[in-house]
Amino acid sequence: MEWQWEQLRLRRKYKNTPAGFMNKEAERMAVRQWREAVDRFRKSSRHWLTSSEIFSREPFAGREEELALLKSVLEEGKGPVILYGLGGMGKSALAREYIRRYGKPYAHILYLSFRTTIQNMIEDDFDVRISNVQYNREMYENKRKYFRLKCEVLREIVSKEKTLIVVDNCNVEYDRDMERLFSLPCQVVVTTRRAPSAWGDYAGIQVGPLKTEEEWEEFVRCYTTGEITESRKREFDDYRKKVDGHTLLLQHKIINPDEDFSGLEDFQRDLFRRIPLKSEEKKAITYLSIMPPQGISKKLFLTITDVKEETLERLKGCMLAQQAYSGSWKDEMIVLHPIIAGAARNIFRPSAENCRVMIRGLGSYLFGDESGRGGIWDNTYLENQKMEPYIFAFMEAFPKPAAWLAEAFDEMVRLLWAQGYYKEAERYSMALYESAKEYYGEYHQITGQMAMTLAAVYHNSEFYKSAEMWYKKSVDILEKSSPFNQMYHMWLSLGYHKAAGLLWHNGDMEGAKLAIDKALESQIRFQETIQKGQERLAAKSRRDQAYMLLEKGRILLADRELGEAEKICRQLFQTYGDTEVMAKFRINQFMDFYIKILLEKKDYEKAEICAKDNMERALLYRGEEWKDTIVSRKCLADILILEGKMDEAKLLYDEIMGAEDEDE
DSSP, X not given: OHHHHHHHHHHHHTTTSTTSOSSHHHHHHHHHHHHHHHHHHHHHSOOOEEOOOOOOOOOOOOOHHHHHHHHHHHHHTOSOEEEEOSTTSSXXXXXXXXXXXXXXXXXXXXXXXXXXXXXXXXXXXXXXXXXXXXXXXXXXXSHHHHHHHHHHHHHHHHTTXXXXXXXXXXXXXXXXXHHHHHTSSSEEEEEESSOGGXXXXXXXXXXXXXXXXXXXXXXXXXXXXXXXXXXXXXXXXXXXXXXXXXXXXXXXXXXXXXXXXXXXXXXXXXXXXXXXXXXXXXXXXXXXXXXXXXXXXXXXXXXHSSOOHHHHHHHHHTTSSEEEEETTTTEEEEEOOHHHHHHHHHHHOOOTTTTHXXXXXXXXXXXXXXXXXXXXXXXXXXXXXXXXXXXXXXXXXXXXXXXXXXXXXHHHHHHHHHTTOXXXXXXXXXXXXXXXXXXXXXXXXXXXXXXHHHXXXXXXXXXXXXXXHHHHHHHHHHHTSOOOXXXXXXXXXXXXXXXXXHXXXXXXXXXXXXXXXXXXXXXXXXXXXXXXXXXXXXXXXXXXXXXXXXXXXXXXXXXXXXXXXXXXXXXXXXXXXXXXXXXXXXXXXXXXXXXXXXXXXXXXXXXXXXXXXXXXXXXXXXXXXXXXXXXXXXXXXXXXXXXXXXXXXHHHHHHHHHHXXXXX
């Protein structure tokens, strides 16, 4: 369907060639036929669920009885099957082995690591990927509404094709959406440390010690190389009895034969006291202990921390960390067993102080590279969604964010509201503001910055009165503060920029002009502080100054000062036309301003050319049905009407109506 649409667009573009449309009626008929084909396709195959990529082969021994029982109970279709038992007994490994052995008959398999809630887990479009279903703020009022719709679509899919959903490491006492998940007409497996009776009358399989000597011998062979002497075998057997067959403890005994833990409690309490670790390894374990259960991409971890790759190899060598390939990340994932992660948190006590390098590293990663490219704003929604589990993990680890790391935590808040987590962003942003106020005082640059972020959260969640109040508050704080670092004038300029928009919106054009001039003046003062080698700040300043000039031009044009607005427009393209400021999709905002000037001058022919370019970029970067594409189509259609090109305009309006129908 996408390929056919591209062909239609090419035939329309090259209408004066043999491949082009002979006339408007032929073009309309081709578009109509394409829409009918799309409707037929969507009716027959509207949604498709992408299966999870299961970890590659891993050590697995025994459990034949549990595997057979799991297979039998699932085939009986009696609802979810709960694999329960002590941590470290192999529940997750059992679920993955079942998928490897018996996964072929399933049309779809989802292997999901439980997060903070079932809603948070299901609404993730990265882990639960369904075609034609993706969160879009314009289409869904909030995440809860989107979650309900996604569950309905998921129910529709799994009712038609055999599906298995595994929810790993779900140890909560209660979740309001548990029944919704368990009632899906598919096979569901949950791994947990809770007994099934905690949730209801569900089938449970207890995962305890291996049962036969053959299974134990196979288990030992999985983790040893070379011949096992009789004395070593007796040593393992004695230890197995001592720890009541706990597989994680025995696994560590095999790898670290000099260590001897009396039980799981002893293991958790003394693991890191008994195994000698270098300071670098302790630091890496501390960082990893707050990661989500599915672990973290090795490339990402090495990027945001000061840990070396050889350190991770040593941790894997002594079985403190594990490594498994992730098809989604296209990378190795570094994983800590939940028992080991819990022990690390108890011993090393992750804090803002001992995790400061990782916190700052994540903040820098979210901001973008040294040239100002990448980061939250250049990534797609799905690319940013890959980062969500780590943001939530940091929020859980640091419920009261440290004010002296405010700028790094601030980037995490920005990702939350960019992804539509407005309530979570509001709570954490408010906590960040209160922390800054307590640490630095009410009238301080950092406090003002955090107030401005909170205003942005309210603005993007469409609480405009609250946003206006906090924008005014942030400017008031910054004006009454002394510069704390070189970023002072940058933040003050952003505050004035937002104030200009508010004043314009309220009809105070003179106030808006004064505020935007103050914004540009503060931005220039900020540029004077940028030193050689600070390319990231220089790139940000160029972008901010360009957008402030753009805002000034829009205000002048709205106030009927066409000549002055045109001067601003020429200045923008002369200064920033060949820079990263107007790279990729960013140029559309500047071209939109230029188009409005052309329309005021009644230069419709040139406006049409620019509007077509804008629409092509919107299609490339935003797709058929996104708001930006619809707006660019409407702009072009309006211009065609002014030119008297009614047939072309009608065709565009038909496309707009079709896209809006899709949104509904």
